[in-house]
Amino acid sequence: MQLDSLYQEVILDHYKRPQHKGLAATYDAQVHHVNPSCGDEITLNVSLKGDKVAAITWDGVGCSISQASVSILSDLLLGKSIAEADHILNNFTELMQSKGTMVGDDAILEDAVAMAGVSKFPARIKCALLGWMAYKDAVVQAQAKL
């Protein structure tokens, strides 16, 4: 069934065992993003060290897609350079906007390729992107402080 292409094992794993959930006490920037159509909320902390993403922690409430997506992101972007993380983020955004025509490059996206199925469900793309947009916002704010 098409539903299985949305709810990949990896997504449900991250949903049930979220990574880097729980906000760190110190951070360079903290952002709070909301999906106004469903009320999903994410607070995300970022710390930078030089040009590297030194820490990403988050807390939130929402559906399996929004929560798994931010969990995957926090795992994937941690320790990357800001430029690498940007590249991954752009790649992921493109995949989400592909309306099911792309499968995603697992060399770049790793676990995040499991989100490919989301792009076939227009109502859920915002869910998948919520954490990523929060990360993008947080990094811009953190860099502004440097």
Added chain:
Amino acid sequence: MAFDPRVVRQDFPIFERTIREGKRLVYLDSGATSQKPNSVIEAESNFYRMHNAAVHRGAHQLAEEATDAYEGARETVAKFLGGTADEIIFTKSATESLNLLAYAFSNGGSDNRFNLTSADRIVVSEMEHHANLIPWQQLAKRSGAELTWFAVTPDGRLDLSNLAEVITSNTKVVALTHQSNVLGTVNPMAAIVARAHEVGAVVVLDACQSVPHMPVNVKDLAVDFLAFSGHKTVGPTGIGVLWGRADLLKDLPPFLFGGSMIESVTMTDAVWAPSPRRHEAGVPNMAQAVGLAAALEYLSAIGMAEIYAHEQNLGAYLLKRLQEVPQLKLVGPLDMNERGAVASFTLGEIHPHDLGQYLDAQGIAVRTGHHCAWPLTRKLGVQATTRASLYLYNDEEDVDVLIDGILGAQKYFGDK
């Protein structure tokens, strides 16, 4: 003749199609918008085919026919609500109806009876849809009036224990929903209206969730203004209604300015036309008004009392079946005498968006989220809920399919 939703469904062409790989459409989202019978679709398109012209202007036969059709629609709406035609204002939506009122209140200058100042109070409730909260909240900001509200009890009723303290002698407006779009609660209006009128306040009723589902008579309710939307009432989108008592409408300043709403105009001033024309600037949504009239005629032919009785029975069945599901928690009162046939609930750890997605894969359409009543969902302590809302074309089988779907979702998300 006994009411048969399966026969009713034959009037609604959308039920002939299938959903998600051939599933029967189980439409449980009429609280968001209702489906349309053939008679409405035909009335709207027939206006374009046969009678299209700008109403109230044009010296030709089509303009005459269009005006007759549009004004005839006004008569139909008036009859449906128990008011008179000059009390019916067509808008593009109930949201616009409520905004029109809230803006009109602050458009008249200090000698207008609707003018509000910092000495006045506006009363709403915690269970309002955003459309009947934000216009008043913003009017309070514009005018300096104080905004206050009835709280909602844990079981989803209006807390009226402090009625006289909420509706104080300086209260000018009491704007409430007739039936909550989330909880299904039907608010007991008589006591509220009596108190509001005792202090000289006007009562504005958001009847979006009641007019489609039960007999609603503005005289029996004794309210002062009432808004409802066409598209939730088996009518077209793009048409809403604002009913107002004639003696109030005559003093209500206009909100939108332009063609059709004036008596005379100079370069520096304008004199308003009488209501309802004063409140209908521009060429109105004519085909949609005609479609709405066809919708109300369709509902009237079946009988609003029959539709209400059907929904009461089916609503009771829905509540009973939902309560059999483990971990499912309903919001709102459980007594059908106090509510309509809409049920919002949470399902253990399964997020409403995920449940909605699973149900969609079974052909079942529900609404998920905060249902445009964010303050209410916050008050209830839930982030989001899943809502099933019933109408005249739903039957027990639809409810059974929903319950099977919910149990299936628990298995699907539980086993993974």
